[in-house]
Structures are given as structure tokens and as C-alpha cells.
Amino acid sequence: MAQTSNVPWYKQAVFYEVIVRAFYDSDGDGHGDLWGLMHRLDYLQRLGIDCIWLLPIYPSPLRDDGYDIADYYNVLPTYGSLDDFKALVKAVHQRGMRIITDLVLNHTSDQHPWFQAALADRNSPYRDYYVWSDSDRKYKDARIIFLDTEKSNWTWNEQAGQFYWHRFYSSQPDLNFDNPAVRAEMLNVMRFWLDLGIDGFRTDAVPYLFEREGTNCENLPETHAYLKELRRFMDDNYPGRILLCEANQWPEDVRPYFGDGDEFHMGFHFPSMPRIFMSIRAGDASSLIDILDRTPAIPDNCQWCNFLRNHDELTLEMVTPEEREYMWREYAPEPRMRLNLGIRRRLAPLLDNDPRKIGLANSLLFTLPGSPIIYYGDEIGMGDNIQLFDRNGVRTPMQWTGGLNAGFSDAAPEKLYAPLIDDTGYTYRAVNVAREDSDPNSRLNFTRKLISTRKQAPALVRGGFTWVQPGQNPALAAYLRATDEQSVLALHNLSDQAQPFAFSLSHTGVVRDLLDAAKDFPVEGELRVSLAPYEFRWLELP
Known part of the structure; x- marks a missing residue:
């Protein structure tokens, strides 16, 4: 089915999440790069992908896989250059696909020149780019998100002589959106990348932009006012581009992020995701039915995004404490499988590598209302490595062949940015694109069939x-x-x-x-x- 012209493209699209570092290494340094992704665009086109979502490609110390940004206006040299990025965008568009990138508004790296200038001089204009306090008791009602690594949302800096605010890692100081200069800077960042031809942004961690005493510092009116400003800027200057909201909240709390169709075009439906797994394990659809019945209607020009897994842990923030204990018991019996309030596993291991259960979960993904997003490697059934730090175990190299380095890189194996998956049942020697491409009954070809069938069924799309x-x-x-x-x-x-x-x-x-x-x-x-x-x-x- 060709896309219907009177229906926005993003409401008909199948998305694919890519970590550039993990996808394909074109220059043999052990890290994926932009040229590597370009070499594999035909694979994504044949899979049936309409839009690629790139995780951050900015210069970064990579303490949080690029979500700790040190320069908003460039590309991490390991990945390539701005010219390489322009070539990638052109190549994507030539194949009839689209591409969106991550826009990380909430925070920067502590290595960003803005933060370094703020540390060095209290009178620097960049001091007010961040949130400071003489006490760590302000905003005490705000929850700590990374419970396994952070004990407070405040960190003392001896050089600065104050505490700085961070909702995530202490290496990611939050920007101060009460400062007009910060708000204007983020519009400049958007303009820079939109002028390079991207089709929009997946906007990271948007509930936390502003802080107010006596609140939990989430979903504040000031946040929505600023996000509407971003949308007006995009609609006025770049019509047809999109903003995708990452707000890990209950459906009724995400609903305001769509506004009256004048805030975000799309939003992830976080609460439905764990309930798909819960329903399959329990053999009971009740929790999935309840959360979708609880989901409010959204404007006609807006769309939910559905997903099974992504680059983070399978979050269990939007479940009850009893449901969280159930999910941990059933899906993460080993302590290392758990992270913060979630589970750091990939799709296939979560579902016992059972093709029936994996197919069932994917069927829900492709038939529930909303646009589906596939996480790289899940279409072939990649495994994970829970021995790696943090969420790195679900961010290992893409498995293209059963040969050297899974066909990901020509580097010496010890130079790869992360070890390959080589566990029984998930080894790259058996689980790889080349092997599955030639098997008509493979998981890869089954995923292609689901996508192509969905595209030909207007009822499933819209x-x-x-x-x-x-x-x-x-x-x-x-x-x-x-x-x-x-x-x-x-x-x-x-x-x-x-x-x-x-x-x-x-x-x-x-x-x-x-x-x-x-x-x-x-x-x-x-x-x-x-x-x-x-x-x-x-x-x-x-």
C-alpha cells in the first residue's frame, strides 16, 4: 500500500532505531560509523523501514552512549564528519526513507565547554546555563531516576563552590531553561540540524526541563509552554518535519504533550510496553486492555509510537509495585538482569527465544494503534550480555554474518567497542543477517512479512x-x-x-x-x- 497523501507520513511509518556505533564499521577501527550505516541502507529499505531514528551522534565523552553531549553542532569524529552526515541524509532520502535524530534538551556533558566555563567563573554568562544551589535540599520532591548509580539529583563541585542539578548521571548537568539564552540556543540547535535535511527529532527526557519548588519537577506548565514554542518554530520554518516525545509517564500525563495538536506530533506509549510482556507471561490480556482503555484520545494529527525494546532497560516505572515485582521475578530472576527500575535484556532472551512468543509480541506491535519502532537486531533475534556495564549489554555490534567479528568490522576482535554476543542460542555464528536472509522461515523474513503485510492493510495502518x-x-x-x-x-x-x-x-x-x-x-x-x-x-x- 502506498502511503496515503492525506494522512501524515509519520502515522503510516515503520521506524527503526539505530545506534551508529553498533551498526557497521566502514573503516576498521572497531566502531560503527556514518559510512557504515550508509552501506547498510539497502538492508533497511528491503526490511520495509520508512524512517530511521539515530541515537546521538554528537561529540561526547560517551559516558552515556552519546546522551552526554559536548558539542551540539558537530559529529563525533569516530562516527565521521558533518559532510558524511549530509551524504547519509541524501542517501536515505534517495531510497524513499526518512531520518530523525536525537535532540537532547535536558542536559549536556560535564565536559561541554559551556559547563567548563561555568565551573571556571561564577560571573561567566554560561554559569546561568545550568542549575546551581548552595544546598542539596532544593526540589526535594523530585525522584531519583538512576537509582542504581545516583544517590541525589545534586552533586557538589569544589571548583564551582556549589551544587549543580542533574536528573540523570552526575556527568550530565541539567540545563537551566529559565534562562532565555538556553531556550534560544536549543532553537539554534534545531535549526542547524533541520537545515542539514533531517526529518525531525526524537526529543529526549522532555518532562524534566524546568524545576519548581514544591513539585516533582516533571510535566510542569513551563515545560509545555516551551515545547509549544519549539513546535511553532518547526511548523513555521520546516513543515512536514516531526517531533517525537520521550516522556516515560502514565498515558494521562503524556496526553498534554500532544497539546491541541500543537506540541508533539508523536509520543512513545511507555506503559503499554511492559504490559505486552506481562500479558504474555501471565496468559492474560487484562493489564494490556486496562492500560489501553485508560489511554485518552489524542488529536487527529498526532500518533502514539509502540515499541517492544530499545537502547535502555525495559522500564518498569509505569507499573504498580506489585506488577514490578512480578516482572522482575518472571523476566529478571538474576540480579544482574535488573537495572534501576527495569530489566536490561533484549527481546529474544526475554521471551525465552521462543519464536511463538516473539511472533506474538511482534504481532501486537504491528497491529495495535500507533506507529511501530523496531530496535536494531531484534528483527534477527539478537541476544544480550548482562555482564557489561549499565545498558551496554543491549547495545552490542550488529550481527551481519557468521564470520570475523560477525561481519561488523575488519578490526582485530580486541579493538571492537564491545564484545560480540557468542552465547549458546544467540551466537553470531548462528544468529546473523546473512544466514537468516537465505532462510524463508527465519525471524528476519518473518519480520519482513509482518511489515509488508501491515503496509498493505489500510485498517492496520490508520x-x-x-x-x-x-x-x-x-x-x-x-x-x-x-x-x-x-x-x-x-x-x-x-x-x-x-x-x-x-x-x-x-x-x-x-x-x-x-x-x-x-x-x-x-x-x-x-x-x-x-x-x-x-x-x-x-x-x-x-
Whole structure:
């Protein structure tokens, strides 16, 4: 199905998250780079990707994989140059795809020249680029996000003679958005990258931009006012580009980030993600049904983004304490599998490397309302390495072949930025693009099929959403996606037992199985099917 011109492109797109350092090394230094990504664009095009999301490529000490920025106006030399980036954008657009990059508003690296100038001179104009205090008791109602590494949101600096504020690592001081110069600087950063041709930004950690005493310093009115300013700037100067919101909040708290269609174009649906895993493990759709029923309507020009995994831990912030304990017990029995309030595992290990469960989760990803995002390597079933620091275990080199360095790099193995996955069941010798590309029944080709089928089904891309018989059989997640031209019934058996399903139809005709034409069947009055354990079906109704 070609994209419909009267529907915004981002509402029809399949996104793909790429860590440049992890994707492909073109110059043999052990680190992925922009030219390496360029060499692999045909792979992404064939997969069916519409838009690539790049994690930060800015100059950085890489204490937080690039989210600690030392220069907003350049590229980390290990990755290439601004000219390389321009070439990448051109190559992406030539293939009919789009590209967005990370915009990290909330904080910089402590190595950024702004912060270094602020430390050196209290009278420097850059001192007011950051948030300072003589006490570490201000904003005491703000939660600590990185519980495993940070004991406070304040860190004392001897040179500065004050505490500075940081919502994440102490190496990432927060910018002071009460300062008009900071707000103007971020508009300049946006202009710089948009002028290079990118199609928008995934905007990092937006709930935390402003601080106010007596609040939890999240989702403040001042934050929304500034974000609307960013949107006006983009709409006025770069129509057709997008802002994607990263706000790890409950659905009703994310809803204001869409505004009246005048703030963010898109937002991640964080709470639905852990509930997909919870529902599959419990064999019960109740938690997923509840969170989607709790999700408020959003403006017509806005869109949710759905995902199963990404570069961070599988966050369990937006679940109840009881649900968090359940998820840790079921999915992270070993202490090293846990990080902060989450789980540092990839998709395949989380789901026991069971193709039925992985397929089931992906079916939910591609049929629930919203635009799906695939994390690099999940389409082939990559594993993880929980022995690596922090979240690095889910950021290992992409596995292209079963040969030297998984085809990722020609460097000596000890020079790779991270070790390859070589565990039983996930070794790069067996789990790689080359091997799966030639196997019609592989996970890679299955993912391609899901994407291509979704693109050809207008109901799955832009149709309405209605639960079918919610709660009648807790083991089933059944819903109808419908447009004027098509109705698709998405059925998911979340349990390890066969489940019957019956549904009255007002039309007689043939029910088409969109994933397997051999399973088409006639129907008159009532649709009846039996779903095998963890089976899912996409049924186009007559």
C-alpha cells in the first residue's frame, strides 16, 4: 500500500532505531560509523523501514552512549564528519526513507565547554546555563531516576563552590531553561540540524526541563509552554518535519504533550510496553486492555509510537509495585538482569527465544494503534550480555554474518567497542543477517512479512480500534481495526493452551488470513476459530 497523501507520513511509518556505533564499521577501527550505516541502507529499505531514528551522534565523552553531549553542532569524529552526515541524509532520502535524530534538551556533558566555563567563573554568562544551589535540599520532591548509580539529583563541585542539578548521571548537568539564552540556543540547535535535511527529532527526557519548588519537577506548565514554542518554530520554518516525545509517564500525563495538536506530533506509549510482556507471561490480556482503555484520545494529527525494546532497560516505572515485582521475578530472576527500575535484556532472551512468543509480541506491535519502532537486531533475534556495564549489554555490534567479528568490522576482535554476543542460542555464528536472509522461515523474513503485510492493510495502518469481547476469555487479546474500506480482526492467544474464539458477523463471505492465504475460509453468520498456544491471526472480514 502506498502511503496515503492525506494522512501524515509519520502515522503510516515503520521506524527503526539505530545506534551508529553498533551498526557497521566502514573503516576498521572497531566502531560503527556514518559510512557504515550508509552501506547498510539497502538492508533497511528491503526490511520495509520508512524512517530511521539515530541515537546521538554528537561529540561526547560517551559516558552515556552519546546522551552526554559536548558539542551540539558537530559529529563525533569516530562516527565521521558533518559532510558524511549530509551524504547519509541524501542517501536515505534517495531510497524513499526518512531520518530523525536525537535532540537532547535536558542536559549536556560535564565536559561541554559551556559547563567548563561555568565551573571556571561564577560571573561567566554560561554559569546561568545550568542549575546551581548552595544546598542539596532544593526540589526535594523530585525522584531519583538512576537509582542504581545516583544517590541525589545534586552533586557538589569544589571548583564551582556549589551544587549543580542533574536528573540523570552526575556527568550530565541539567540545563537551566529559565534562562532565555538556553531556550534560544536549543532553537539554534534545531535549526542547524533541520537545515542539514533531517526529518525531525526524537526529543529526549522532555518532562524534566524546568524545576519548581514544591513539585516533582516533571510535566510542569513551563515545560509545555516551551515545547509549544519549539513546535511553532518547526511548523513555521520546516513543515512536514516531526517531533517525537520521550516522556516515560502514565498515558494521562503524556496526553498534554500532544497539546491541541500543537506540541508533539508523536509520543512513545511507555506503559503499554511492559504490559505486552506481562500479558504474555501471565496468559492474560487484562493489564494490556486496562492500560489501553485508560489511554485518552489524542488529536487527529498526532500518533502514539509502540515499541517492544530499545537502547535502555525495559522500564518498569509505569507499573504498580506489585506488577514490578512480578516482572522482575518472571523476566529478571538474576540480579544482574535488573537495572534501576527495569530489566536490561533484549527481546529474544526475554521471551525465552521462543519464536511463538516473539511472533506474538511482534504481532501486537504491528497491529495495535500507533506507529511501530523496531530496535536494531531484534528483527534477527539478537541476544544480550548482562555482564557489561549499565545498558551496554543491549547495545552490542550488529550481527551481519557468521564470520570475523560477525561481519561488523575488519578490526582485530580486541579493538571492537564491545564484545560480540557468542552465547549458546544467540551466537553470531548462528544468529546473523546473512544466514537468516537465505532462510524463508527465519525471524528476519518473518519480520519482513509482518511489515509488508501491515503496509498493505489500510485498517492496520490508520484504522479505528475496538476491543472484541474484552475479558470474556482473559487469554485472548482480540480487537478490530477498521476503515471504510477494510476491517481486520487481530486475534492473539496469550496462553500456552489452545483457545476457541467465536464472533458474530453481519456479512457472509470469505475471511482472508492476511498472513497465510492457505488459511482463508468461508463464513456465514458466525466466525469460529481455534487458536493454538501463542498463535495470532490477522483476519480480513468480508
